[in-house]
Amino acid sequence: MNDFFTFLVLSLFVVMSPGIDTALITKRTIADGRADGYKMGLGITAGSLVHTLAAAFGLSAILMQSAAAFEIIKYAGAVYLIYLGLSSFISMKKKKDIGIEPEVKSNMKKSAFKQGLLSNVLNPKVAMFFLTFLPQFVKTGENATHQLIIMGIIYTLLSISWFFIYVFFINYMREWLMSPKVQRVMDKATGLVLIGFGLKLALDKQH
Numbered sequence: 676m677n678d679f680f681t682f683l684v685l686s687l688f689v690v691m692s693p694g695i696d697t698a699l700i701t702k703r704t705i706a707d708g709r710a711d712g713y714k715m716g717l718g719i720t721a722g723s724l725v726h727t728l729a730a731a732f733g734l735s736a737i738l739m740q741s742a743a744a745f746e747i748i749k750y751a752g753a754v755y756l757i758y759l760g761l762s763s764f765i766s767m768k769k770k771k772d773i774g775i776e777p778e779v780k781s782n783m784k785k786s787a788f789k790q791g792l793l794s795n796v797l798n799p800k801v802a803m804f805f806l807t808f809l810p811q812f813v814k815t816g817e818n819a820t821h822q823l824i825i826m827g828i829i830y831t832l833l834s835i836s837w838f839f840i841y842v843f844f845i846n847y848m849r850e851w852l853m854s855p856k857v858q859r860v861m862d863k864a865t866g867l868v869l870i871g872f873g874l875k876l877a878l879d880k881q882h
Contacts, residue, residue: 682812686830689804690837695756695872699794700838701845702763702865703787705858709846711787716838718791720831723805725796727827730805731820749876752797756873759794763866800876 696719704712730736795801805827813822851857 678812678814682826683829683833685808686833687837689808690830690834695794695798695869696791696838697841698865698868698872699759699791700842702861703790704842704845705849705861707787708849709842712842712845713839714787715791716835716842718788718793719795719838720835721788722792722795722801723831723834724827725792726801726805727809727824727831729802730809731823731827736806748797748802749799749879752794752799753873753877755793755797756869756876759790760866760869760871760873763862763869798876800879 699719700712700715703715809823809826809830810819812826813819
């Protein structure tokens with residue numbers, strides 16, 4: 676029970692710590708509203724389930740042991756994050772084009788879940804987290820795969836609960852945050868954060 680409580684506490688700290696997920700959800704909620712923020716959160720947590728299953732059935736172990744596989748996934752994730760960051764810098768220009776704004780917003784709305792899913796699945800650091808964090812709480816003599824899946828589901832539920840609470844409160848500040856001046860600052864700041872994470876991911880060496 677103590678191990679389980681420790682797992683819950685540590686998981687909460689990890690879930691609530693600012694990072695790529697928070698940056699993506701904040702930007703999406705401010706730009707498109709609470710519904711898209713929720714979809715982004717669902718996409719990210721769906722990605723966590725993918726990593727959970729991968730870790731449980733040994734796919735993550737294979738990925739981490741294969742330098743070639745690690746590099747491919749790492750750079751794919753880095754490129755995607757940098758792309759998201761760069762898109763923040765040009766989003767204001769797109770918004771000024773009234774003629775294409777509805778179409779752009781419509782396309783972006785449809786991609787909220789997918790954007791969150793891809794940003795999580797294509798991040799090998801998340802795979803490494805699940806591969807190294809969850810096994811610490813596996814009890815010997817019991818079905819390891821079963822335990823890993825249960826812990827992954829619990830972690831996912833904690834994540835989606837936190838994301839929904841976060842989006843709910845961020846949405847109340849949306850009117851102020853939607854002002855042109857604040858939007859420009861937020862777009863640039865979020866863009867820099869995402870590009871920074873992308874570059875860090877690309878430059879980090881496999882340990």
